[in-house]
Amino acid sequence: MRYFLVLAEELHFWRTSEKVFMSQSSLSRQIQGLEEELGFKLLERDKRNVKLTEAGKFLQKRWRELLDDMDRAQTQAKKINMGSSGLISIAYPGSISSSFLPELLRTFTAEMPEMKMELVEPTDATNEKLLLDYHIDIAFSRDSVQHPALSSKKLYSEPVCLVVAENHWLNENTYHDFKSLENESFILSGLHHTTFFATLLRRIFTTYGFEPKTHVETDFGGLILNLVANGLGISILPYSFQFGSYTGVRFINLQEEVDLYVNWRKKDENEVIEKIIQHSEALGEKIKARIIL
Amino acid sequence: MRYFLVLAEELHFWRTSEKVFMSQSSLSRQIQGLEEELGFKLLERDKRNVKLTEAGKFLQKRWRELLDDMDRAQTQAKKINMGSSGLISIAYPGSISSSFLPELLRTFTAEMPEMKMELVEPTDATNEKLLLDYHIDIAFSRDSVQHPALSSKKLYSEPVCLVVAENHWLNENTYHDFKSLENESFILSGLHHTTFFATLLRRIFTTYGFEPKTHVETDFGGLILNLVANGLGISILPYSFQFGSYTGVRFINLQEEVDLYVNWRKKDENEVIEKIIQHSEALGEKIKARIIL
DNA sequence: CACCTCTAATCCGTTTTTTGCATTAATACA
DNA sequence: TGTATTAATGCAAAAAACGGATTAGAGGTG
Structure with a gap:
């Protein structure tokens, strides 16, 4: 599948075989084997050109997503194995980047300097899916997420x-x-x-x-x-x-x-996430007090 | 990974090896190899008992989900390859099961009797995720979904x-x-x-x-x-x-x-889905006309 | 304590799969 | 017609997976 994904980009067996460090013949056989197992062709090839079939186009897109998810699952498992240290990924709406977020990061990095935080650029995927697929660990958002496997808590209104x-x-x-x-x-x-x-x-x-x-x-x-x-x-x-x-x-x-919510996976035995949420709540209270109507 | 998922259920190498039709020695090696590749143990085993590590528990859950997604991706690709015939999965809110849905199914099965429709019981997952992960092809719902890769259309209000x-x-x-x-x-x-x-x-x-x-x-x-x-x-x-x-x-x-919406994946070159949506719109108009305020 | 049972790991020979080299076959292009 | 390009194939070597037999350690029993 990984070979296929490269091939689907290159549309060229020989170039692909170099990229994945194997011989052209072996790659050719691998793809054939994959197609045989699936029961349909992923690529149309005459002796000169290679192009994806419709099914191939679909699997290129879907497999890339799923293999990414697989990699993330592995990373996540490794974190769990090491006692969930390391890296926390956070999604946020642009509107908190000038007040809430800097303060949160400041207090938090002061307390746990060895902890790395990754601020994820808002993409077109919803926070809900990003959390469920382990792209991120915490999402700040202006509306609460509803999924039963996720927790959502209002921090403050402004x-x-x-x-x-x-x-x-x-x-x-x-x-x-x-x-x-x-x-x-x-x-x-x-x-x-x-x-x-x-x-x-x-x-x-x-x-x-x-x-x-x-x-x-x-x-x-x-x-x-x-x-x-x-x-x-x-x-x-x-x-x-x-x-x-x-x-x-x-x-x-x-x-x-508008409200500000924190959202996270309900059962995530990572005490760092819990700590961030507690910090967020405290900070939310502080900000609430600063708002003059 | 598939071996591991069975083993994670059985927690017994020999029983597992029978279930997956291989020898106990080979299974043992496979799991070891997997653990080595991952870089951490999936199972704690003394000479007598086997139990999952925390990371193992996590990967059991996550891998099962992802392998299911993989299988579904393959099924979906096969559908695309065969010209998207066969089976359409539909999620629906209980409140349309007495009027809208039966009529839709009646007109549709009359037109395409060879088409199979699967009515998916509402689960705790959101329609959005179910659509994006190819669990279902069409979702009827009382609120519209927002994801940019999905289309949503209001059929009627009542x-x-x-x-x-x-x-x-x-x-x-x-x-x-x-x-x-x-x-x-x-x-x-x-x-x-x-x-x-x-x-x-x-x-x-x-x-x-x-x-x-x-x-x-x-x-x-x-x-x-x-x-x-x-x-x-x-x-x-x-x-x-x-x-x-x-x-x-x-x-x-x-x-x-309340409104009724149809939701589907934006680019899904399946003309059957389009046809169902057209039917739904027409039926929506009919129902709209029948509502006396 | 000696002995048996249960079960995961290991040794080792066999089978299957993957890989690379060399070659072939088919196509495009000059 | 000849040459370059490129995917497929024959074949042998290398790697990986597999199974049978055995080992090792833990637990139970008389």
Whole structure:
């Protein structure tokens, strides 16, 4: 199967055989054997060209996923065998990268400096699947996951805020009605995405019955704040962004709130994960106390 | 790995070797080889007893899942190779088993009698994961799935209804306020579940500020209707239950609505699935027309 | 304590599978 | 027509898997 996956990329027996350090004849036989065992051809080949069959295309994709899962299972087992030390993988929404996450990492690396944490870039897979397939160990998210094999705990709720430049006409006193922002230029994080926060944004705008004028879209909150500070538009971000050390912007609370959840595998006899969750809860309480409505 | 999975069940080399049709010596070597490759022990064995290590327990569970996935991948590939004929697996919420589903199956088996359909019992895994792992091909559900590799389409919305016995004091005219049902005895489908419908039910009751008195809980809609007809209580069910041929009950529309979605893998070059989806949409329209608000 | 039983590991010869070299066969291209 | 390219095949060597017989250690029994 591993040979096949390389071959499916190369579509060339001889080049593939070099890549996997074996002779061309042996590779040819291996693929034949595999096809015989499966009962159908994975590749169409005349004497000159090689190309994947439909079934072959499917198995290329699926086997790569599954062999990755196999490798991860092995890694995970090794961790368990060694007393679950080493590496914790964490997925997170961009909106906590300026306040919650740095603080969590700071307190945690102070306590367990030998522990390595991997911050996983948000992909298109859901946190649920990532957890269940052992891609990650902990997921922070704006909505809770539902799967019965997973645990989910709300850490805190926070308002979402209008963010404007310091010299902008809007402030707590001049802001009365969301509808009055119809002519403002917005800088928003990926409205087209399927994330919970983007969905919330869409809901706000449909509730108030207008489409925001957006000239820039970016996912990186820090960049948004810079753009806002430079008078390029206004934005909507979770409250906790103001805990970051950004200057030149003003936050105005809105009615809407977002939550932050931690999610993890229910039975994962890894005390490090438990410790991180405890830390997260404590930190959640601290942040809760810092929010002024 | 397959040997290991049997051994992990039996915890006995000789019995295992018989089950997998090989000698005890060879099995012993295979397991040793596997452990050596992994770099850690899967089983603790003294001369008398065999038991799994923690890592072994984990891999037993995970490998079984993944080897199942491997088998399913192969089956799926074979289907693709043969032009995707054969078997379609469908997951569904219990609430469509009395109206939508039978009609769909009837029209479909009439058109393609050689096609086999498998109705998958709802498990604790989410439809999303079941689709992505090729456990099922189509999922009907009360909420749409979000994963970017999956398609989701709303078929219709229907009210949820109070269901009472024919001789019950409640009817369209006497019903005014949900709150007035506080003293009624309810027969409800698994309130404690995490299904979308159960969540809706909980939301209704929390909105109106009382806990329903429930003496019976069951998931089987048909049974609920029988119990209601026999005066054992009242219930709340989706509108379409009244398309079933039940007598002795009366339906009273409530404000709340539930949707029905079809969900499937986006790129699944199986024209049978597409056909089922088309049929479902058509049937959805038909049902929509039959709903009298 | 001597003896038997049970069971996983090990020794060793046999069988099966995998691999590589050399060659073949089929195709494309000049 | 001739040459280069490339997948398949014949064959022998190497590696891996396998089975029978035996060993080793633990537990039980009289």
